[in-house]
Amino acid sequence: MKNLKIDIVSDVMCPWCIVGYKGLETALEQIGPDIKADITWLPFELNPQMPAEGQDMEEHIIEKYGITAEQSAQNREVLSQRGKDAGFEFKFGPDMRMINSFDLHRLLAWAKDQGKQHELQMAFFDEHFTENTPLDKNENLIKIVNAIGLDGAAAQKVLDSDEYAEQARTEQRFALENGINAVPSFIINDKHLISGGQSSDTFKQALQQIAAEA
Secondary structure (H helix, E strand, C coil): CEEEEEEEEECCCCHHHHHHHHHHHHHHHHHHHHEEEEEEEEECCCCCCCCCCCEEHHHHHHHHHCCCHHHHHHHHHHHHHHHHHHCCCCCCCCCCEECCCHHHHHHHHHHHHCCCHHHHHHHHHHHHHHCCCCCCCHHHHHHHHHHCCCCHHHHHHHHCCCCCHHHHHHHHHHHHHCCCCCCCEEEECCCEEEECCCCHHHHHHHHHHHHHHC
């Protein structure tokens, strides 16, 4: 059995990040016990200047990428199908908002110390893209934390302070200093980079090749 270290540079606000992860997950399941992956999530902010109140998601996409409402709707259809193919359900509700995700990254850094980072990352993706839960509301974050078996009171203390802020910023700088300016980015064994929401077949081929060379 080969062990692979996989760092995933991601933002909870990025739909292609969960599509890409699902491709990786399926590839690992297909490969079976021959390859074991040690997965860590690293922070990336798609919109670090986003104000606390956030912005309507469709409005944000249209402004940021200079596309029409019709093109935005078409993009959501493509994403929904890619998600379905990968085993993830997108429900793009009319009230979805793009938010500043820095506090989410701080909580993910805290959850890593509790051995629950991956579970929290998956819960955030589910709540944001499938349940349309506003992740800029602390009460919602505490409910999510509690649901995966973490201490909500401890999470509230993190949110009420600047704990894990420096760690999140340091990890963000690591990605940028290594030329990563888009997500998702999958860093394997600290030297191989796979970018984007790739299919399970692409991941399977790459992982088997990397494991063979390791």
